[in-house]
Amino acid sequence: MGRLDVSVNGGKRGRHTPDGDHPSKDLKRPKKGELNFLPDYPEGMAGHNLEGARQLLVQEMMKAKPDALLVKKEMDVTFALRRQEVVNEKPAINLMLQRWPALFTESQVYQEFGRVVGTNLRESFFGSLDSYSASLVELFRKKKGLTGQLLAALLHQTKSSEPTDIRCLCLRGLPIILGDDPSEFFKTSCDAADTAYSQIPVGILIQDETSPLNPSRVGIILEGNVAMDGLPNLPQAFCVLFGLIYALHLDYPKCMKHTFNFVQQVMLKLGKSQLSPKIQTLKNQLAE
Structure with missing residues (x-):
């Protein structure tokens, strides 16, 4: 974080600014372990320089085969401009798809x-x-009651011990064992134009119904739009989606908040160390 972080949070109510906004209102602060939450522009560069680089990126991405090295270079250069847009302006996903x-x-x-x-x-x-x-798989097998029944159905659908199959099983079982509701997160559709997910803020679109647990074609839903399409498997899509949530400064989906917090705090060890009771319990069980 740099001077931009100070400027965007200026004007909050305090001893010398009694008429300012409440200190907690729209405070621009990292919440998930971000190290470069709102960085300064590169030294010697201003907004108009970075806007030119952004336009160059858009033109490059229109090509059938964009130059990967050029894209990385310009994305590095325009990082601060992008973060300022994402954090301060909170643009719609459709606009971000056009601009970046x-x-x-x-x-x-x-x-x-x-x-x-x-x-x-x-x-x-x-x-x-x-x-x-x-x-996790051992814990899934031990669970009883309704949770155990749901997990048993997932175990039954797991056709092999291949790494991708086991990863799928774990990612589908995690929300069940943590008490989340994945029904509004994992959506199945053969048609990328389907409107069944138009109200989904954040989710994964399973586009291959022949194998719903381990689909061979997966998409990412953001604000009711298919933001990315044709990812080769569910674990890969979940990982990319987690990265997009950070890149776009999005909230975790409420129906999957425990699962995403488990990924953040336990798996990736990011952000605050204090865990919710459900996540702490699962962490303890996995350590036994």
Whole structure:
């Protein structure tokens, strides 16, 4: 964070500014362990310079094969401009798709997460998920009652012990064991134009109904729009979606808040160390 962070939070009510906004109103502060929440512009560059770089990016992304090195370079340069837009203006996803199309590519989602958090998302996410998978599957098998029945159905659908299948099982079972409601998060549709998810703020679109637990084609829903399409499997889509939430400064979906907080706090070890009772209980069970 830099001087921009100070300026956007200026004018809050205090001893010398009794007529300012309430100190907690729209406060621009990192909440999920972001290291570069609102960085300053690169030294010697102003908004108009960065806007030119942004337009160059848009033109490059219109090509059939964009230059990956050029895209990365300009995305690095325009990071502060993008964060100012995302944090201060909270633009609609449709507008972000137009202004920053490179941000909605898998490689740049991972790069942006690195810029914001300073962590390799893909490596950390899958490394942690794989380290917990055996304990999670064992816990799924032990659960009784309605939760146990739902988990047993997932276990029955798991066709092999291949890493992707086990990752799918864990990611589908996590919200059940944490008491979330994944029915409004995982949506199934054969048609990317389907309106069944138009009211979904954040979700994953399963586009291959032949294998709903481990689909071979998955999309990402943001604000009722398919923001990314054709991802090869559910774990990959979940990881990319987590990165997009950071890149676009989005809230976690309410129906999956425990699951996303588990990923953030336990799997990736980001943000505050104090865990909610449900997450602490699961963490303790996985450590047994």
